[in-house]
Amino acid sequence: MRRWLTAAVLGYFLYGLFIYWYLFLSSDGSLPQYLEGTPADPKTFLTGRELLLSEEYSRKKDFLFFLTAPFEWFIYLVLLITGLSGKFQKWAEGTARYFIVRVAVFWFWVSLLTAALSLPVHYIGYGLAKEYHISTQPFSSWMKDQLIDFWIGYAIMTLLAAVLVFLIRKYKRRWWLAAWILSIPFSLFLMFLQPVLLDPLYNDFYPLKDKELEAKILQIAERADIPAEHVYEVNMSEKTSSMNAYVTGIGSNSRIVLWDTTLQKLKENEILFIMAHEMGHYVMKHIYVGIAGYLLLSLAGLFLVKQLMEWLISFRGKRLQLDSPGQLAALPLFFLLIGVLSFASSPLTNAVSRMQEKSADMYAIEMTGDKEAAVRTFQELAKSGLSRVNPPELVKQFRYAHPTMAERIMYMDGWTVPEEE
Template identity: 30%
Template structure:
């Protein structure tokens, strides 16, 4: 689903893959690219030269286009934050937020229902106010860069489905958070983090079986040699074979993707039809080996643990900052305290600031696990050249050759250049290992 719809709502949950499910999404497009001319026999042995060899096979104009799309995302994340802050300020300063609470109190006698009444108004108003930005990001911009397969009708209907899901889940989550705010008072941020973790686990658990099928059809892999290779790789590493699925992503976009989703009994590896239709069997093997790496190395649980700590830090920040705003603007905005739901826009604004600031922490943690999965994929697939070409194919949407600091700050996956270099280095060292073994054998 399109994550932009929910950004004004719970952007930090989305950062964690709350609705977007996949912890490990690999997106790439092959449109306009044909690497069949690359002869893997002519790849230089030296890792640095080999990296240059691959990088030079992409036209400069393609590199520029990818850079423009990717750098646009840096700015969009800032615009999204400012936009949300603007909406929050509007709701508070005009006292619209206070009026929304009055309305829901008049309609519902019980406090819990009154909170839900407020939350529903809040979600609908922020969705409408942020619609121009969602429309640009999710629809026009994707078409502008040739990444989308959706008509306006299918796009808007998916947005609507996403809105309904968020109305149900967010109403429940936020109203429970306010129960905690009223009951626990001072230690709310600790108990609140526990609630968020519980919801996160619940959402991850149900998303492959309840949420993802609302957007795509999932089925076991089609029979054929590709399936045999994938299942052999899976069995050789203890991944249950019935956890590998394919889905029809081509109805939404041209991107090739695969992911690991779910938790405990619902964990599954899924690859999309674009990947099956547009990549060589070697490349499919590499991508699937990477996803299996996430599974085998238990990245889902590692990331969940880190997220729990980050949420707690975020709530602690909200706890302090809210008090500061309360003292200065409480009367003007009609907020009586942090347990007053009129202050919800302020809580969202503060959380968004927090998660915007710590985004590089998230990116670095994510990039580290991605790199681990990359090495796992190289070891399992033994296909360094296919690894390099699949990294090249991401050029359309991920800038290929960023600066060092840029990669550190913004990249949640290693850049194309880093990935190609790592695979060429892997290949070089593995050739050496083989040569040394041969020498030893002939010495005997």
């Protein structure tokens, strides 16, 4: 056990050193020389202080991301090799007769320990955003969000864990396929509920207050054959100074949402470009393409997890203190493997997402015909979020679901709007 713990700690430390070297000593994120002086050059739209803050904040934020990504896996590994997972299982079996209650008790202890150990890490991220004036959220509000996260995550994960253990015990060879089949309606159900049940727990959503602007946005929606009746506004200024807009939900619960910070900081033609971009996602059915891609990846992922769990328990079961995948104590191993595979596949999913975002940008410029507004929008987004316009390649692959700001500005700046016939 000591050897495994030492190896885990040493591996995590060496990984952290590599990430620090890469972000702070190796990569500078500087622009290619041919982009200097173009609209993509941050020196043309940021002050010297803003440039410095952008570099500092981006490096620290990226470093924190790469350190926290494997942190939960590390906790799950410690639970397994120290035997804590087995102890939680004994407590659960000793306190309840019914299976679902046992799962709830077991996963409560796992969730509580994970949340307690992760809270300082999350607080560092919150403090970093406050230090650079990205976050405007009071500590009490931040803690409220953490509690909401905990209980929503606990409820969903308890249900998933109960179904998973039941399937593993019932279908020893094909449980991964049964789990995947059940994940399809469950994922769709969550996406349907998110805009009306989950999102309002964190923020207030309401129809756009500026009715003149809403009318112009709905005119674009009508041209795109989108049956939209409202554009929604959310009071994100209570939590952040950055800007965003997005499409969420499916079916009758689909919503186009604008942060109020976006309304406050951008001009009307820039907001119309953003709205046309979001409508592009709807028209090109990117949500459904994303669901299909997620389901294909999850099918492959569940099959791989099944194989890896059986191999690890067969060859390292004693050290992991596991006898079979159907134990409650094996759940941390399942979610550890899911986390590793999800992280490993993120360059692929991000690459697909960047393609979709670019096509939505192209759609937006065709709908609005205002490339100057598009360029200014991306410049303002970079400015408000202190984002580097040209991040290091490793950061781009693992973090960027959108093209970099340099890429977006350059293909917008060079885009020729076709003349109407």
